[in-house]
Amino acid sequence: MFMKPEWRQQFDEEGFLVLHQIIEPPVVAQARAELEKLVDQQAARLLKEGKIKSLFKNEGFETRIYSLFSNCIDEAPKSFRRELHMPGFYGFFFHKQLLDVVESVLGSEIRLYPNYTVRPKLPEWEGTRIWWHQDGGYTHYVHTDKSIKSNAVEDLRMLNVWSPLVPARELNGCMQFVPGSHKLGVVPHVSRRHYLEIIDPKFTALFDDAISIELNPGDVVLFSNLLFHQGLPNRSKTVRWNLDWRYQDGQQPTLRKEQGHIARSESCPSHAVQTADEWAKLHFS
Secondary structure: OOOOHHHHHHHHHOEEEEOOOOOOOOHHHHHHHHHHHHHHHHHHHHHHHHOOOOOOOOOOOOOOHHHHHHOHHHHHHOEHHHHOOOOHHHHHOOHHHHHHHHHHHHOOOOEOOOEEEEEEEEOOOHHHHHEEEOOHHHHOOOOOOOOOHHHHOOOOOEEEEOOOOOOOOEOOEEEEOOOHHHHHOOOOOOEOOOOOOOOOOHHHHHHHEEEEEOOOOOOEEEEOOOOEEEEEEEOOOEEEEEEEEEEEEEEOOOOOOOEEEEEEEOOOHHHHOOHHHHHOOOOOO
């Protein structure tokens, strides 16, 4: 599977592209199984610390972590990142058909950018509410030093990827995009308690054009790191789990201290991560 001309036109004009059911159900199941292990670890820790009296083992994937932290919600994990070097995540980050599409845009040297994450969006908790921002805003305002100018961020050749592990709807906090906003370059952000936010009225007026991106497990949306986006509040009673990660032209600097991992390389194929076991032996770097 490669980037069709009409897909590329849509991506260039709107800043995003949805690929339905590109990730196979077994790959989704493997990732969910790994996350259940991480939730088991969280439960064991809370029990040892005396913060819960039950491990909530009978709860399902979409409710258990919320039940575990219901009495200490501010201690709930907003994301998992360094923990993702587990075999079950290899199928997402190094998915062949997905990388074929990415190669059509970025070329044959592809880096898994050092920002791969799983997010459990808990119901009615500000800690997992994502406000309007650009991911390039984080690269510019948080992860770079003062000597790096915004055009260095704008010149990064990147593709952002977002995929849900449960159905993502407006009710449980799906993402929203402002189509075409990626053409504006990096805009000013302000720092909030948990995240950055775009608040300049010149740009907030564009939020009226936002569209909701409702996806099912197995779906993937590719989008520009300069696209305005937010996560709606989770008004349901269940957790909206998702993976988000980024691919970058492997010949460019990351503008971070971490260098990520090579996902595909035509010039030196052996430098790319080859297997799930290899991925599990690596670490966030």
